[in-house]
Amino acid sequence: MGQIKVTDCEIEGLKVIEPTVHGDERGYFMETYNYNDFKEAGIDVQFVQDNQSSSKKGVLRGLHFQINYPQDKLVRVVSGEVFDVAVDLRKGSKTYGKWFGVLLSAENKKQFFIPKNFAHGFVVLSDSAEFAYKCTDFYHPNDEGGLAWNDPDIGVEWPIPEDMELIISEKDQKWGGIKDLTK
Numbered sequence: 333m334g335q336i337k338v339t340d341c342e343i344e345g346l347k348v349i350e351p352t353v354h355g356d357e358r359g360y361f362m363e364t365y366n367y368n369d370f371k372e373a374g375i376d377v378q379f380v381q382d383n384q385s386s387s388k389k390g391v392l393r394g395l396h397f398q399i400n401y402p403q404d405k406l407v408r409v410v411s412g413e414v415f416d417v418a419v420d421l422r423k424g425s426k427t428y429g430k431w432f433g434v435l436l437s438a439e440n441k442k443q444f445f446i447p448k449n450f451a452h453g454f455v456v457l458s459d460s461a462e463f464a465y466k467c468t469d470f471y472h473p474n475d476e477g478g479l480a481w482n483d484p485d486i487g488v489e490w491p492i493p494e495d496m497e498l499i500i501s502e503k504d505q506k507w508g509g510i511k512d513l514t515k
């Protein structure tokens with residue numbers, strides 16, 4: 333029995349999923365993934381790896397992708413709040429280079445499905461955030477590509493408060509722009 337509401341985004345392939353939350357006097361229960369529900373919604377993929385990362389306020393991870401082993405991702409926030417961003421890098425896509433962002437939080441319980449060949453990243457807006465996601469291919473450490481989070485040619489409008497200090501890894505500070513990628 334379908335327990336999810338799926339909303340298509342302005343970039344074809346990206347979907348925001350809202351699970352049914354079964355609340356009672358103890359708290360709540362929700363199915364965070366159900367193959368049949370997702371297949372019925374047109375997301376028929378096999379996840380092979382689950383990840384979880386914990387980040388402090390202001391951490392910005394991204395914009396990452398795997399080159400030869402691209403991953404579909406289903407991402408969600410278990411605690412806290414992030415602004416999550418996907419950038420279309422699909423060869424020949426009419427929205428190539430376009431970005432889409434969505435607020436994911438423990439409160440809104442939204443999930444974001446990101447197909448293969450999108451760059452992905454997020455910035456943490458809460459004091460900290462636990463970020464959990466499923467991938468359809470394994471981690472290939474030598475296969476990682478990335479884009480500068482602030483590439484003017486992508487123009488992501490990150491909702492970064494004036495007084496929030498960004499925390500970005502050395503690696504993520506070195507990525508080039510989308511113009512440096514071979515199309």
Ligand SMILES: Cc1cn([C@H]2C[C@H](O)[C@@H](COP(=O)(O)OP(=O)(O)O[C@H]3O[C@H](C)C(=O)[C@H](O)[C@H]3O)O2)c(=O)[nH]c1=O
Binds near residue numbers: 393396397452453501
């Ligand atoms: C991604 C990954 C990392 N690691 C190890 C490698 C490093 O020792 C450590 C941190 O890796 P990294 O700095 O690449 O982690 P993030 O910056 O969170 O990278 C992720 O950030 C964005 C948001 C993504 O969507 C990708 O899943 C991924 O690129 O975890 C693993 O062992 N397995 C993995 O699948």
